[in-house]
Amino acid sequence: xxxxxxxxxxxxxxxxxxxxxxxxxxVRAHVSGCARCGAAQKTFEKLERVIGNVLVAAAPxxxxxxxxxxxxxxxxxxPPWHKELGERVHAWFAAPRTAWVIxxxxxxxxxxxxxxxxxxxxxxxxxxATVESIDAYGRSVAILREDESKTTVIWLYQNQEGxxxxxxxxxxxxxxx
Amino acid sequence: xxxxxxxxxxxxxSGEMSAFQELVSRYHQKVFMVILGLLRNRDDxxxxxxxxxLRAYRKIGGFQGGSSFYTWIYRIAxxxxxxxxxxxxxxxxxxxxxxxxxxxxxxxxxxDPFAEVQDRELRENxxxxxxxxxxxxxxxxVLRTIEGLSYKDIGxxxxxxxxxxxxxxxxxxxxxxxxxSSFL
Numbered sequence: 001x002x003x004x005x006x007x008x009x010x011x012x013x014x015x016x017x018x019x020x021x022x023x024x025x026x027v028r029a030h031v032s033g034c035a036r037c038g039a040a041q042k043t044f045e046k047l048e049r050v051i052g053n054v055l056v057a058a059a060p061x062x063x064x065x066x067x068x069x070x071x072x073x074x075x076x077x078x079p080p081w082h083k084e085l086g087e088r089v090h091a092w093f094a095a096p097r098t099a100w101v102i103x104x105x106x107x108x109x110x111x112x113x114x115x116x117x118x119x120x121x122x123x124x125x126x127x128x129a130t131v132e133s134i135d136a137y138g139r140s141v142a143i144l145r146e147d148e149s150k151t152t153v154i155w156l157y158q159n160q161e162g163x164x165x166x167x168x169x170x171x172x173x174x175x176x177x
Numbered sequence: 178x179x180x181x182x183x184x185x186x187x188x189x190x191s192g193e194m195s196a197f198q199e200l201v202s203r204y205h206q207k208v209f210m211v212i213l214g215l216l217r218n219r220d221d222x223x224x225x226x227x228x229x230x231l232r233a234y235r236k237i238g239g240f241q242g243g244s245s246f247y248t249w250i251y252r253i254a255x256x257x258x259x260x261x262x263x264x265x266x267x268x269x270x271x272x273x274x275x276x277x278x279x280x281x282x283x284x285x286x287x288x289d290p291f292a293e294v295q296d297r298e299l300r301e302n303x304x305x306x307x308x309x310x311x312x313x314x315x316x317x318x319v320l321r322t323i324e325g326l327s328y329k330d331i332g333x334x335x336x337x338x339x340x341x342x343x344x345x346x347x348x349x350x351x352x353x354x355x356x357x358s359s360f361l
Contacts, residue, residue: 075234
């Protein structure tokens with residue numbers, strides 16, 4: 001990026017009075033000696049003038065007396081309950097102090113359900129049994145580990161009559177129950 | 178001696194309706210102009226202006242003075258206007274027609290026929306270009322151009338950083354410049 005491009009980037013902030021005194025001086029010195037940046041400044045000022053004219057000229061004067069009369073009437077009218085409730089709920093959820101609550105709750109719920117994998121030493125305290133493995137072929141077995149010392153084996157399905165046939169068949173993919 | 182905004186707010190909080198009336202008289206025109214800049218319809222802008230002061234009236238008890246009153250009232254106004262703009266389905270032609278007649282009545286149009294046509298084209302294209310901006314970009318342009326607010330104040334009103342205001346303003350101006358470069 002050359003000097004002119006850098007100055008053009010700062011032109012808006014300079015004309016808005018948002019640069020420090022030292023930065024302003026650098027821009028002013030450059031613009032006064034550079035035809036290209038001088039022209040950019042003029043174009044910028046014209047653009048601002050036209051925006052201002054368009055926006056400000058579009059706004060008619062509002063007579064205060066009638067504005068206040070209508071406003072006062074509305075101030076004394078109580079809004080319908082559902083509108084009031086809606087506004088309160090919206091305000092509560094939109095407030096910055098409460099906006100973080102929902103993501104925080106999601107994080108807490110995820111943490112509660114996944115703490116086991118991050119802190120294996122807590123596993124023994126848990127009352128929840130976990131399915132260690134499922135053998136889906138032939139003799140289908142689920143092994144449930146409840147803690148370090150207790151393992152339960154559950155026979156999920158066994159075809160007594162067709163054992164031999166089943167053994168010869170190619171195992172089908174997917175669970176057998 | 179004229180009371181400051183904060184003194185009037187304190188009087189409102191102690192139940193003095195005349196203090197609130199004074200605040201409304203100070204800011205109703207400015208608030209209306211900002212909202213009209215964001216919306217494209219005069220009636221909608223008037224409605225949203227009324228709603229702005231109504232909300233301010235209901236919430237003024239909780240106003241602690243952490244920011245200035247005008248920043249607070251503009252924040253309410255801009256949020257309501259942006260919401261309204263997203264819902265707005267009306268035709269912008271009303272606004273354009275109103276504005277042209279206003280400009281002509283104020284002798285804003287140049288006398289030279291060629292310049293007059295060019296100015297008219299420029300204005301029409303400017304309105305179109307402003308209306309094509311997103312509500313957030315339009316808000317920074319309106320607050321900066323109409324009110325001449327600092328980036329810090331605009332950031333407070335829009336709930337974003339000064340850096341965000343700066344980049345939105347830069348983007349919005351570039352967009353307007355690109356669309357109107359043949360007229361400038």
